[in-house]
Amino acid sequence: MTPKQRYFKLIAETTIKSFAKRQIEAFYCEDKESAVQKALELMPQGSSIGWGGSQTLGQLGLMDRIAQGGYTLYDRLSAKTPEAVREMKRDLFTCDYFLMSTNAFTPDGHLVNMDGTGNRVAYLCYGPQNVLVFAGMNKLAPDLESAITRVRQYAAPVNNVRLDTGTPCTHNGKCSDCTHEKTVCCQLVITRFSAAPGRIKVILVGDELGF
Ligand code: SF4
Numbered sequence: 641m642t643p644k645q646r647y648f649k650l651i652a653e654t655t656i657k658s659f660a661k662r663q664i665e666a667f668y669c670e671d672k673e674s675a676v677q678k679a680l681e682l683m684p685q686g687s688s689i690g691w692g693g694s695q696t697l698g699q700l701g702l703m704d705r706i707a708q709g710g711y712t713l714y715d716r717l718s719a720k721t722p723e724a725v726r727e728m729k730r731d732l733f734t735c736d737y738f739l740m741s742t743n744a745f746t747p748d749g750h751l752v753n754m755d756g757t758g759n760r761v762a763y764l765c766y767g768p769q770n771v772l773v774f775a776g777m778n779k780l781a782p783d784l785e786s787a788i789t790r791v792r793q794y795a796a797p798v799n800n801v802r803l804d805t806g807t808p809c810t811h812n813g814k815c816s817d818c819t820h821e822k823t824v825c826c827q828l829v830i831t832r833f834s835a836a837p838g839r840i841k842v843i844l845v846g847d848e849l850g851f
Pocket residue numbers: 792796797800807808809810814815816817818819820823824825
């Protein structure tokens with residue numbers, strides 16, 4: 641194991657204990673494949689599953705695995721009309737498992753997320769029976785303030801560049817707390833406790849995933 645891998649494991653163990661105090665169940669997986677296996681182990685066959693847009697989920701390859709069968713999938717991309725999209729977004733509130741990544745997490749057990757339309761953070765806060773949050777160790781920030789800075793000054797501008805929103809950060813790489821009509825920075829959500837014990841489950845992955 642390299643020093644970096646040993647460090648990831650150590651800080652993940654500390655973080656898992658902090659999450660437990662916040663009624664959030666957490667696991668550490670050393671690589672992407674073991675993270676996929678952990679997710680499949682957590683989700684019984686027959687479960688209904690929805691997910692939010694996420695680079696991390698794509699890099700894990702989990703969606704291909706669950707598409708092989710055994711689950712009921714709420715795939716927003718399969719909805720062809722605005723009405724069907726609206727109906728699916730509503731149905732997602734009742735799914736068994738909602739899958740997402742996080743924009744940042746801290747060793748003392750906070751999750752920090754920025755969202756545009758807000759449906760992803762809405763499902764994190766309320767609705768689905770379980771929420772599985774996948775996080776590469778690159779999402780670790782030393783404390784809450786740094787996590788918010790990471791989200792606002794790094795993850796959000798990158799996301800706006802990815803979506804080519806034309807917001808100020810897509811021209812200079814810097815967040816100016818804009819009110820541009822195309823901003824995808826509408827809801828900043830800090831998760832500090834899970835009211836339902838174990839409803840939120842975090843899978844930390846000893847790899848770089850997403851941004
Ligand atoms: S608030 Fe505006 S400037 Fe800041 S990251 Fe979001 S879109 Fe970019």
